[in-house]
Amino acid sequence: MTEASEIDALDLPTHEVIIEAVRVAGLAPSLHNSQPWRWVRSNAALHLFGVPQRRLACADPTGREYRISLGVALDHLRMALDAAGWSAAITVLPDPSQPDHIARVQMARRQVVSPSADRRVRAITERFSHRLPMDAPVDFDEFTAALSELTDTGPVAFSQVQVSHLAAVAEASRLNDLERSSDWRYHSELSWWTGTTVSSVEGVPATSLLTDNEYDALLVGRSFPRVIRAGAPATEDDAAQILVLDTTGDEPADHIACGVALSAILVEAQMRGLATCVVSDVTELPASRAMLCAAGGDPHRVGRFPQVLVRVGTARGEVVLPRSNRRPVDDIYDEDLDMQLGQLFAAPVPLWPLLRGV
Numbered sequence: 001m002t003e004a005s006e007i008d009a010l011d012l013p014t015h016e017v018i019i020e021a022v023r024v025a026g027l028a029p030s031l032h033n034s035q036p037w038r039w040v041r042s043n044a045a046l047h048l049f050g051v052p053q054r055r056l057a058c059a060d061p062t063g064r065e066y067r068i069s070l071g072v073a074l075d076h077l078r079m080a081l082d083a084a085g086w087s088a089a090i091t092v093l094p095d096p097s098q099p100d101h102i103a104r105v106q107m108a109r110r111q112v113v114s115p116s117a118d119r120r121v122r123a124i125t126e127r128f129s130h131r132l133p134m135d136a137p138v139d140f141d142e143f144t145a146a147l148s149e150l151t152d153t154g155p156v157a158f159s160q161v162q163v164s165h166l167a168a169v170a171e172a173s174r175l176n177d178l179e180r181s182s183d184w185r186y187h188s189e190l191s192w193w194t195g196t197t198v199s200s201v202e203g204v205p206a207t208s209l210l211t212d213n214e215y216d217a218l219l220v221g222r223s224f225p226r227v228i229r230a231g232a233p234a235t236e237d238d239a240a241q242i243l244v245l246d247t248t249g250d251e252p253a254d255h256i257a258c259g260v261a262l263s264a265i266l267v268e269a270q271m272r273g274l275a276t277c278v279v280s281d282v283t284e285l286p287a288s289r290a291m292l293c294a295a296g297g298d299p300h301r302v303g304r305f306p307q308v309l310v311r312v313g314t315a316r317g318e319v320v321l322p323r324s325n326r327r328p329v330d331d332i333y334d335e336d337l338d339m340q341l342g343q344l345f346a347a348p349v350p351l352w353p354l355l356r357g358v
């Protein structure tokens with residue numbers, strides 16, 4: 001990362017550059033498309049804040065996945081700035097007394113733009129969660145070799161679930177579903193976030209959900225409400241590979257770092273024409289998360305914290321599900337030269353807890 005001392009505070013990106021970078025960052029995946037972010041520009045820096053009202057209280061009571069989602073958005077912003085000719089000096093959690101102040105990003109003009117920068121931004125705009133069963137990924141070894149270069153520093157590592165351990169991962173997933181079968185608060189939250197229409201700017205549209213047949217073909221996958229789709233074909237078993245992202249610790253900085261690594265993985269996959277889907281329900285309850293630790297089967301992974309799984313494969317192309325929408329830039333961006341921290345969370349707040357009485 002760039003040293004802050006390299007930054008010439010007088011040479012700043014234009015408003016248009018910032019707005020475009022924030023728009024691209026807003027395309028990041030987030031748990032249930034909750035988009036828990038807010039960007040504030042203050043002179044030479046952009047600040048990323050989490051919007052705690054957008055945290056999923058039942059699926060994600062500790063805010064772990066909220067911070068992973070914010071980490072993805074942070075890395076997407078870095079890539080967008082890079083493509084526009086700006087480097088980003090990032091300080092994560094700059095103010096210990098403000099846990100929702102996720103990062104300060106100071107920008108400096110780049111002398112050289114990385115050659116793949118435009119392709120990365122294109123990949124961000126084209127990526128979407130591919131929940132359907134997939135064919136096996138093409139050139140998977142080359143892909144994982146590239147990932148090792150991208151993610152092999154810091155607290156985050158990824159591993160591929162070996163064939164011998166797939167059954168154990170599937171078992172953890174089923175146990176998770178079973179444990180949650182009578183948790184009406186979790187299901188109420190899930191229905192609220194997945195009952196949206198295609199035109200909604202948040203949540204997972206019903207049109208992006210699976211039929212019973214499609215879901216049954218998966219080894220792992222969150223048990224969203226099912227849909228009936230006219231003409232849905234009989235479905236062969238999913239042949240996607242499964243990656244586990246884990247971290248050395250389980251602190252807020254580890255979660256943000258996991259989001260940054262997740263961004264790198266999803267974008268690299270998209271650039272190689274691979275389809276991806278993040279799967280996290282199996283990391284949300286202690287029992288299934290513990291089973292995942294064991295199911296990795298790699299002694300070097302013992303004692304690490306599984307954060308999310310990623311299915312990676314080749315899209316079958318039988319059915320193309322519509323992409324989910326995003327909140328407009330106006331909702332996620334503010335100019336605030338005085339940094340009135342107390343006023344930052346005036347973002348529109350989902351009404352579901354009030355409406356549902358949970």
Ligand SMILES: Cc1cc2nc3c(=O)[nH]c(=O)nc-3n(C[C@H](O)[C@H](O)[C@H](O)COP(=O)(O)O)c2cc1C
Nearest residue numbers: 029030031032033065128129222278279280281324
């Ligand atoms: C931390 C995190 C956890 C997620 N968990 C799941 C999951 O368990 N199942 C799933 O189908 N998608 C999951 N997703 C994907 C989101 O649902 C998806 O990114 C969001 O709905 C936006 O849609 P898009 O990725 O198609 O743009 C997760 C994403 C993130 C960042």
